[in-house]
Amino acid sequence: MTKTGSIFSLTTPAVLIDETIVDKNIARVQKYMDQTGLKARPHIKTHKIPEFAKKQLAAGAVGITCQKISEAEVFADAGIPDILLTFNIMGDEKLKALKALHERIKLSVVADSRETIDGLASTIDTGKPLDVMVECDTGGQRCGVQSPREACDLAQYIAEQPSLKFVGLMTYPMPNTEDSVEAFFEQTAGLLKQAGLECPIFSTGGSPSLFSAERSTIANEYRAGTYIYNDRSLVRAGHCGFADCAMHILTTVVSRPTEDRAVLDAGSKALTSDLLGFTDFGYVVDYPEAVITGLSEEHAVVDLSACTKKPKIGEKIRIIPNHTCVVSNLMNHVYVHRDGEFDRRIEVAARGRVW
Amino acid sequence: MTKTGSIFSLTTPAVLIDETIVDKNIARVQKYMDQTGLKARPHIKTHKIPEFAKKQLAAGAVGITCQKISEAEVFADAGIPDILLTFNIMGDEKLKALKALHERIKLSVVADSRETIDGLASTIDTGKPLDVMVECDTGGQRCGVQSPREACDLAQYIAEQPSLKFVGLMTYPMPNTEDSVEAFFEQTAGLLKQAGLECPIFSTGGSPSLFSAERSTIANEYRAGTYIYNDRSLVRAGHCGFADCAMHILTTVVSRPTEDRAVLDAGSKALTSDLLGFTDFGYVVDYPEAVITGLSEEHAVVDLSACTKKPKIGEKIRIIPNHTCVVSNLMNHVYVHRDGEFDRRIEVAARGRVW
Numbered sequence: 189m190t191k192t193g194s195i196f197s198l199t200t201p202a203v204l205i206d207e208t209i210v211d212k213n214i215a216r217v218q219k220y221m222d223q224t225g226l227k228a229r230p231h232i233k234t235h236k237i238p239e240f241a242k243k244q245l246a247a248g249a250v251g252i253t254c255q256k257i258s259e260a261e262v263f264a265d266a267g268i269p270d271i272l273l274t275f276n277i278m279g280d281e282k283l284k285a286l287k288a289l290h291e292r293i294k295l296s297v298v299a300d301s302r303e304t305i306d307g308l309a310s311t312i313d314t315g316k317p318l319d320v321m322v323e324c325d326t327g328g329q330r331c332g333v334q335s336p337r338e339a340c341d342l343a344q345y346i347a348e349q350p351s352l353k354f355v356g357l358m359t360y361p362m363p364n365t366e367d368s369v370e371a372f373f374e375q376t377a378g379l380l381k382q383a384g385l386e387c388p389i390f391s392t393g394g395s396p397s398l399f400s401a402e403r404s405t406i407a408n409e410y411r412a413g414t415y416i417y418n419d420r421s422l423v424r425a426g427h428c429g430f431a432d433c434a435m436h437i438l439t440t441v442v443s444r445p446t447e448d449r450a451v452l453d454a455g456s457k458a459l460t461s462d463l464l465g466f467t468d469f470g471y472v473v474d475y476p477e478a479v480i481t482g483l484s485e486e487h488a489v490v491d492l493s494a495c496t497k498k499p500k501i502g503e504k505i506r507i508i509p510n511h512t513c514v515v516s517n518l519m520n521h522v523y524v525h526r527d528g529e530f531d532r533r534i535e536v537a538a539r540g541r542v543w
Numbered sequence: 544m545t546k547t548g549s550i551f552s553l554t555t556p557a558v559l560i561d562e563t564i565v566d567k568n569i570a571r572v573q574k575y576m577d578q579t580g581l582k583a584r585p586h587i588k589t590h591k592i593p594e595f596a597k598k599q600l601a602a603g604a605v606g607i608t609c610q611k612i613s614e615a616e617v618f619a620d621a622g623i624p625d626i627l628l629t630f631n632i633m634g635d636e637k638l639k640a641l642k643a644l645h646e647r648i649k650l651s652v653v654a655d656s657r658e659t660i661d662g663l664a665s666t667i668d669t670g671k672p673l674d675v676m677v678e679c680d681t682g683g684q685r686c687g688v689q690s691p692r693e694a695c696d697l698a699q700y701i702a703e704q705p706s707l708k709f710v711g712l713m714t715y716p717m718p719n720t721e722d723s724v725e726a727f728f729e730q731t732a733g734l735l736k737q738a739g740l741e742c743p744i745f746s747t748g749g750s751p752s753l754f755s756a757e758r759s760t761i762a763n764e765y766r767a768g769t770y771i772y773n774d775r776s777l778v779r780a781g782h783c784g785f786a787d788c789a790m791h792i793l794t795t796v797v798s799r800p801t802e803d804r805a806v807l808d809a810g811s812k813a814l815t816s817d818l819l820g821f822t823d824f825g826y827v828v829d830y831p832e833a834v835i836t837g838l839s840e841e842h843a844v845v846d847l848s849a850c851t852k853k854p855k856i857g858e859k860i861r862i863i864p865n866h867t868c869v870v871s872n873l874m875n876h877v878y879v880h881r882d883g884e885f886d887r888r889i890e891v892a893a894r895g896r897v898w
Contacts, residue, residue, distance in 0.1 A: 199636040201897050233840060255841045275808075275841065276797040278857055281554040300798055303856040330842055331798040331806050442631040443655055443686040451686050453630075457872055458897055461816045485588060485868060486610045486630065487685055501658040502633055513840060517812055517873070520895050540875050540895075542556050542813055 201454040209434035218247040224402040231413030236538035238266030258541035309349035336375035356389025363396040396425040419512035436506040452488040462511040470507040556809035564789035573602040579757040586768030591893035593621030613896035638666040664704035691730035711744025718751040751780040774867035791861040807843040817866040825862040
């Protein structure tokens with residue numbers, strides 16, 4: 189492999205990250221968070237790379253968000269001092285890892301049930317209580333307590349545990365549900381006040397609605413991941429343009445069986461099958477009229493019928509994925525470049541950390 | 544991590560492989576291939592594990608199939624002596640790797656264009672010609688020449704290259720297209736005969752229609768991958784039953800936000816978003832009425848409304864994935880067990896080999 193050079197000299201498929209765009213995306217979002225008075229706590233699921241988390245912290249983020257304990261270990265090892273784990277941690281091995289992590293960094297975690305809290309409480313020593321937030325379901329219909337009443341009850345239960353400290357409310361909202369987040373947080377805040385419980389953190393997140401965050405008068409922390417790279421789904425959401433997308437999958441046309449069909453050497457093992465509401469599998473930057481109609485594991489089938497110019501066999505073309513985070517999880521390395529000249533390969537250090 | 548024990552003691556999500564079922568699946572398919580006089584050349588994409596390829600060879604397979612050159616390197620390093628690469632290999636780095644591989648094992652490769660053949664021909668030394676097959680599109684609408692005439696022309700072009708040897712025809716058929724495979728192969732065979740070209744290999748494949756392979760009078764080699772583990776899609780295809788599925792994803796119920804909703808710690812990073820025509824994301828073995836309605840990267844949302852008995856928070860349950868091959872590509876390791884007692888963790892050595 190060439191050590192530096194044009195991205196088009198790379199063997200395909202290869203995931204390219206434009207560092208100039210990464211820097212711009214981080215700066216843009218941090219500036220917005222600063223203006224709106226929100227603490228930024230970026231989710232590392234998108235990049236899974238400590239070097240990029242450090243860029244986010246240097247720009248002004250208060251810490252990072254991880255979803256899994258084994259991911260958090262990678263970032264703690266790399267020197268990240270403040271991590272929020274937005275997952276119900278349970279099971280002996282994970283709780284043991286949580287305890288070890290808590291002893292060496294500023295760790296916080298979420299819970300949405302007494303069972304989760306019991307596990308945390310019996311693991312952590314009372315000498316150094318663990319910060320715990322209550323996860324609230326504000327319409328996402330995934331994890332989270334279902335009502336402000338439940339949120340308050342669980343907060344009280346956390347506060348009763350000598351080894352735990354209740355520190356706030358956390359939600360992962362669906363896009364455009366700011367009103368229900370606001371109502372849930374406001375009502376719970378009222379109940380917590382009545383119960384005499386302090387609630388310093390109101391944490392929300394998500395990249396698609398990121399630039400609507402100013403509408404909330406109560407949220408004070410924002411977790412977002414995808415904005416660092418951006419992707420086709422965020423272009424559709426109006427968050428950014430294609431020129432703001434830092435991740436491209438470089439791929440080669442390996443077959444042109446018919447006038448209107450090209451086959452690329454990037455399948456679901458490179459692009460993933462995530463549609464996110466699209467009916468095709470990515471945006472072909474170099475041939476915008478081309479449509480990726482199907483993926484098998486190692487091939488993408490592309491319909492060229494709308495293209496006036498068509499790619500040749502052997503030609504390398506770039507794709508912006510529907511969903512960037514899941515692509516990172518497939519790759520051992522990404523190639524970092526500025527304006528098409530790559531200078532290094534970075535390991536996706538937290539890739540494949542499943543628990 | 545416990546070194547041995549019950550699979551239910553493993554930290555989740557974890558991919559379990561039942562070796563008893565693996566052995567049975569290999570034996571069953573090899574027996575069928577032997578009875579029908581087909582040479583078996585299993586595709587390793589499903590397991591990506593040399594140890595399992597060796598089981599397939601020990602049972603009687605003539606060699607293996609890989610899709611990517613970097614996968615083939617892993618298996619050659621592990622001592623597999625005979626590999627077919629069913630991919631148009633192009634680009635300097637890949638051709639260099641191909642040449643190196645050709646010098647140490649029995650390698651064959653496919654091509655569907657003159658451009659691919661030119662790359663192979665100029666890479667390989669004339670002293671040890673490389674075996675090349677023509678890939679035919681028999682209805683799969685992916686790669687492959689479009690007609691018997693084109694297949695014959697390309698075979699002749701291969702035969703004209705001093706460093707290459709034409710050895711056969713290869714197709715990846717869609718399920719239930721045996722007739723068009725047969726017609727394509729028969730007609731091309733006729734043309735090749737007229738052209739004075741020998742064609743020793745007629746290679747077809749695919750697990751879903753595997754047990755229809757006997758209908759072909761011309762195919763003499765069969766490439767299939769999924770049959771070693773089986774999955775929900777193969778149960779639907781009538782190839783096997785759920786009891787024949789060797790791969791399970793062990794996952795923990797981490798949240799029960801409502802009476803009818805469970806959330807598991809296995810999302811698209813463990814199950815993948817591959818639907819393969821299903822509308823939900825896997826078969827919940829331990830709660831067959833449960834429906835996995837949605838996946839985010841680290842969570843599965845499960846609808847329990849049809850379940851009479853419902854799982855508790857902390858409970859571990861097993862899922863048979865829609866598509867097993869793509870799960871292997873996400874995992875650094877799988878846990879091998881017999882009847883629920885695991886004895887070792889195996890590295891998925893060819894995972895993430897994207898080119």
